Amino acid sequence: MKESEWIQLIAAGCNRDPRQINRLFECDAEILDLNGQMWALTLDQFSPEEDLFTSEEPEKLGANLATATLSDLLAAGAKPEFFMQGLTLPQGVDELFVRQLTGGISGVLAEVGCSLCGGDMGTADQWRFSGFCMGRVLNNKPLSRIMPKQPxxxxxxxxxxxxxxxxxxxxxxxxxxxxxxxxxxxxxxxxxxxxxxxxxxxxxxxxxxxxxxxxxxxxxxxxxxxxxxxxxxxxxxxxxxxxxxxxxxxxxxxxxxxxxxxxxxxxxxxxxxxxxxxxxxxxxxxxxxxxxxxxxxxxxxxxxxxxxxxxxxxxxxxxxxxxxxxxxxxxx
Missing domain, CATH: 3.90.650.10 (PurM-like C-terminal domain)
Incomplete structure (x- = not known):
């Protein structure tokens, strides 16, 4: 099956909250109306096997992971505010790698005024990263991938x-x-x-x-x-x-x-x-x-x-x- 078909299969087996505005694939982020305020949420997973991000420069890797996660909210017309991460570190990794990786992530978050709220950690043969971000939609008018029928x-x-x-x-x-x-x-x-x-x-x-x-x-x-x-x-x-x-x-x-x-x-x-x-x-x-x-x-x-x-x-x-x-x- 294609990735889009897997997504449709999974979504069909779960309840969809009536407060969610967008349909599947319509927006880079998920848009929810929470008490009259539109919020954008996104979750992305990254690995060297699938995304081919190199890790010889940990600071750049961290910056790229944060940038890639926040990008969905920027495309949706939202201001990134709250960030969480699931970080799997390679076994035997040293303190310098973690410090530099974290520096790359925190630098990007600081640039947009977004805060790290928490997350989870683990170890494996290779690094893995899951990034979650949410923020309010500007003027309650999200941008989607659907355009008006005009030139x-x-x-x-x-x-x-x-x-x-x-x-x-x-x-x-x-x-x-x-x-x-x-x-x-x-x-x-x-x-x-x-x-x-x-x-x-x-x-x-x-x-x-x-x-x-x-x-x-x-x-x-x-x-x-x-x-x-x-x-x-x-x-x-x-x-x-x-x-x-x-x-x-x-x-x-x-x-x-x-x-x-x-x-x-x-x-x-x-x-x-x-x-x-x-x-x-x-x-x-x-x-x-x-x-x-x-x-x-x-x-x-x-x-x-x-x-x-x-x-x-x-x-x-x-x-x-x-x-x-x-x-x-x-x-x-």
Whole structure:
């Protein structure tokens, strides 16, 4: 079964509180109306086997774990306030590792004014981490992945592909950008928002599936790629393969209704947001454009690492889909 099918199976066997506003998959966080105040809650689990986060730099690992957990609340239009963690440490780990890991986590929490309330600990062969965060939704108006049926533009907060590049070449995981300040600007203008925890193409596919009556046109010439990805493309590996892989950057992609107006345009440009496409209400599908022309349509979800027999088969599936979708239209 696919991951989404497992989630649906589990959810169907449990009661859903009537105070919960969002339906399955509709929002990066879970939204509850508690006595008239909207709260956003999220829980994420991370491991070196699935997420491929490297741990040679414990401080960066801690910062990335906190950033990845908080990202869901930022995408939902909420202010992170309370944090809890389940931390499994490698057997024989030393005090310095724990101090540096904790320093990375606490640094990110301090940046957004979020407090660690408690958690649980354990030991195993490899580290594992579960992060929980909750916070109030700004103005009681959460952002979801569902957009209004009207023309929109699609924007991104940063570059893509570096996490997948690192995972493929067994290099150190890059430090993720905490988009807290950007999220406050996004909230003022966005109609919908999602993070790229599973990579850019995974996020685009989810938005397409959740808004099936909309036509997404992604301008590949405008998608900002990490420098490593462009170098890889020059050596013959499709650049788009690094957008299809499941190692995400935890950037935010968001939709803005047209016409935006000069004030909104200036606000988004001031935070260095990049316009990467348009969304139309005249037809449906997920299309990719290059040099002003549509070159392909994405008709199935990106390969999932949990559904492939091993890492090598997963990599080949990603490269195969990149070639099928983009062929000779590689970014150079």
């Amino acid at each position: 929109q533009t699609l924007w991104a907060t940063g570059k893509f592909g570096d996490a997948n590049f690192a995972a493929l070449h067994n290099k150190a995981t890059p430090r993720f950008e905490l988009r807290y300040k950007e999220a406050q600007v996004i909230y003022q203008w966005a109609t919908a928002c999602m993070d790229t925890s599973g990579g850019l193409m995974d996020a685009l596919w989810w938005l397409h599936m959740l808004n099936p009556d909309m036509r997404f046109e992604i301008d590949l010439d405008q998608v900002p790629l990490a420098p490593e990805v462009r170098k890889a493309a020059c050596s013959g590996l499709p650049a788009e393969a690094f957008l299809l892989g499941g190692a995400g950057e935890y950037e935010l992609i968001f939709m803005v209704a047209e016409p935006l107006g000069s004030t909104g345009q200036e606000a988004l440009e001031a935070m260095s947001a990049i316009r990467i496409g348009e969304i139309h209400d005249r037809s449906s599908g997920l299309f990719f454009r290059k040099r002003g022309k549509v070159v392909s349509e994405m008709k199935s979800a990106p390969p999932c690492p949990r559904e492939e027999a091993n890492r090598e088969k997963y990599i080949q599936a990603v490269i195969g889909m990149a070639n099928e979708l983009f062929g000779e239209n590689k970014v150079t």
